[in-house]
Amino acid sequence: MGLRGLSISDESTFDFEPSQEWIRWPGTRYGQDSPHLQFAKTTKASRGKHGSSPVKPTRPSKIRKPKAASPVKKQPAQPSTTHGVIPKRDPPIHFLTLPPELRNRIYELIAVQHEPHYPQIRPVWELGKRMLSNDRCFPLEPSLAIVNHQLREEMLSIFYGCNRFAFKASEIEVLHDVRMTSPVLQKKWAIARPASQYLQQVELHVSAQRLSVDAMITIKLKKLPDGGVEITHDSEESGYCCCLEDEAVAEVLIEARGGNDLMRILQFLTAKRVAKLGRAGTRMSVGLFEFPANRCPNCQKHRLTLVGGG
Ligand SMILES: [Zn+2]
Numbered sequence: 001m002g003l004r005g006l007s008i009s010d011e012s013t014f015d016f017e018p019s020q021e022w023i024r025w026p027g028t029r030y031g032q033d034s035p036h037l038q039f040a041k042t043t044k045a046s047r048g049k050h051g052s053s054p055v056k057p058t059r060p061s062k063i064r065k066p067k068a069a070s071p072v073k074k075q076p077a078q079p080s081t082t083h084g085v086i087p088k089r090d091p092p093i094h095f096l097t098l099p100p101e102l103r104n105r106i107y108e109l110i111a112v113q114h115e116p117h118y119p120q121i122r123p124v125w126e127l128g129k130r131m132l133s134n135d136r137c138f139p140l141e142p143s144l145a146i147v148n149h150q151l152r153e154e155m156l157s158i159f160y161g162c163n164r165f166a167f168k169a170s171e172i173e174v175l176h177d178v179r180m181t182s183p184v185l186q187k188k189w190a191i192a193r194p195a196s197q198y199l200q201q202v203e204l205h206v207s208a209q210r211l212s213v214d215a216m217i218t219i220k221l222k223k224l225p226d227g228g229v230e231i232t233h234d235s236e237e238s239g240y241c242c243c244l245e246d247e248a249v250a251e252v253l254i255e256a257r258g259g260n261d262l263m264r265i266l267q268f269l270t271a272k273r274v275a276k277l278g279r280a281g282t283r284m285s286v287g288l289f290e291f292p293a294n295r296c297p298n299c300q301k302h303r304l305t306l307v308g309g310g
Helices: 035-051 100-111 149-162 183-192 194-198 243-255 262-280
Strands: 120-125 132-138 165-168 201-206 208-210 217-223 229-233 288-290 306-308
Touching: 100 149, 120 183, 132 183, 149 194, 183 194, 183 262, 201 262, 217 243, 217 262, 229 243, 229 262, 243 262, 262 288
Parallel strands: 165 201
Antiparallel strands: 120 132, 201 217, 208 306, 217 229, 288 306
């Protein structure tokens, strides 16, 4: 039976004598007479013969278009074998490590606006419930105020201290009963906003009319640098009688002597005005008081015919 793939049969004989080394297989490893070295020599010689084949006629080689100059490949940075001095990195900058002046500037950009805020307490109904569930206080405080205690104190001192807060009756018909000109709601708002202690300027806007002509009264309460409180109103500018406002302001300033809690003084003032308006005029249904269209006996100026309060 012949071996497959080789032209060797059982009767085949070899025309050489096997080396004595072969008998002691594997023989001298890589020795001078090692069979595999002999085999390697013969194959190398045969390859050399094939390599010296006659030169074939060459075809005209195709002219290859020159390749566009490939961008020089950046060699990967070789790891330096010498260890230089690594410059020490600056410590990371955290918001609270910034100078206070910079932090204040950021707070101002976030939370201070030119127009006044209009505080409100709005009833909120939960979906699917008929009963009033909760009241929500406005304006919303900046989100930065809930990060931590320090940020809260700094942020809210700017938010309440640098903005104006104007209390007035809502212009939305549904919220006509939720008038922030009422001392009860002002007190409720101040309790819900303990940080309102930072307030520096508070205003009371009340509607007024003179024979169907609208005239708004603005009363400003301002905390002074010496700790006192200043109350001004623009009734004089309207040219109408402002005796009632003057009296109310004078009495409140006397009663609030020593105190500078603007929300507390505002409640005093609002309650005082309501009491005076009720004595001098006729109370209407939506927090308005009506007066006869005559002149004031004290200042001889025309009286407003409709003044808001409470
Ligand atoms: Zn008057």
